[in-house]
Amino acid sequence: MTLDVLSVMKVGVLLSALTVLLLAQAGQAFPSERRRHLRIWTVGLLLQPIAWALLAARGHVPDAISIALGNGLLLLGFAEMARAVRGFQELPERRLQLWGIVLAAVAGLVWFSQYRPDYSARVLINSAAAGALLGAIALAMQAAYRRGGFTAARLTGAFAGLGLMVAAWRFIEHLRFPRPEGSLLDAGPSDIVVFTYACVGVMFLSLGFILMHTERAYESLRRLATVDPLTGVLARSGLVEQGERLVSEARRHGRPLAVLLMDMDQFKAVNDSLGHAAGDGVLKHLASRARLVLRGEDVLGRLGGDEFVALLPSTDVAGAQVVAERLRDAVNQAHMLYRGEEVPVPVSIGVAQADDQEPLEAVLQRADQAMYQAKRAGGDRVAVSPAH
DSSP: OOOOHHHHHHHHHHHHHHHHHHHHHHHTTSOGGGOHHHHHHHHHHHHHHHHHHHHHTBTTBOHIIIIIIHHHHHHHHHHHHHHHHHHHTTSOOOHHHHHHHHHHHHHHHHIIIIISOOHHHHHHHHHHHHHHHHHHHHHTTHHHHTSOSOOHHHHHHHHHHHHHHHHHHHHHHHHHSOOTTOOTTSOOHHHHHHHHIIIIIHHHHHHHHHHHHHHHHHHHHHHHHHBOTTTSSBOHHHHHHHHHHHHHHHHHHTOOEEEEEEEESSHHHHHHHHOHHHHHHHHHHHHHHHHHHSOTTOEEEEEETTEEEEEEETOOHHHHHHHHHHHHHHHHHSOEEETTEEEOOOEEEEEEEOOTTOOHHHHHHHHHHHHHHHHHTTSSSEEEOOOO
């Protein structure tokens, strides 16, 4: 059974129009600052049904309009999609380069349709340009390929790569077996596959792009739930999640795990005398000073209020006490500046080491008790919890 080219084109018009409506509706669910790339993609998608309508009108309109303008709009649609994907992936959009590919292709199509008619030459130009644009979409997903598991970006990149291979097949077929007198309406196997991909593939690419936005929105929500927006360290939920993981790893490998619980000695006084803006500044200052002392594998989080927790994998209680003293010194040696004046806020730190069968909550409780012991002793010091 052979497919009728005109039927494929009509399906392309219908699917492209429906996908535009779907994309426009889906875009309303995303914040306004994230809609720009969806708008660019939608413009590219909107060009597709116009392009297919012009290509389907072959014989009813001049060839320069049907062939050159129709194919040009189809390629421009892919160029805008590539620009949208690159922008979404925080890469340079390369608008001039992408549009340059389209303009060069249109110039070649005009030449080989009006001045030196040659069907296979037009196919070679169109296939090369489409392959370059689809390749730009696939290459924009390089970061996604390096991550494991299923993601919308990997799926979208793979589907763009499939389009690149289809375009290459058509290019090779017409290069080996040129048909200068051929016609779009008298298509060969590779032509039919390309038309089918261009019709159906655009819909799948668009669905993949919407899913990429959905995944990023979900990741932003997850980050809001696990990262403290004020200090940038882990929030309580993220801290507990990472802590339970580290406790399990410490037990499995027989390695020590220490916990530091930090609390500012004069935080309420700062809030009462200088205001909450100063209090927020002190919290950010403690987080930044702690990052300078802690190692890359250590985990820092805000338990709540002015309490911070540091989880130190592969560290025993003696090593944790040394780290705690360094952290206390780091806070004392560089006070926060607020309106040109230094705001000293000493910190009390409780240290505890996890036992073999002790849950994270129990270790945090012992570190908390040690921290209050340091406060009762006058504050600005380190206290160690005895082994459980």
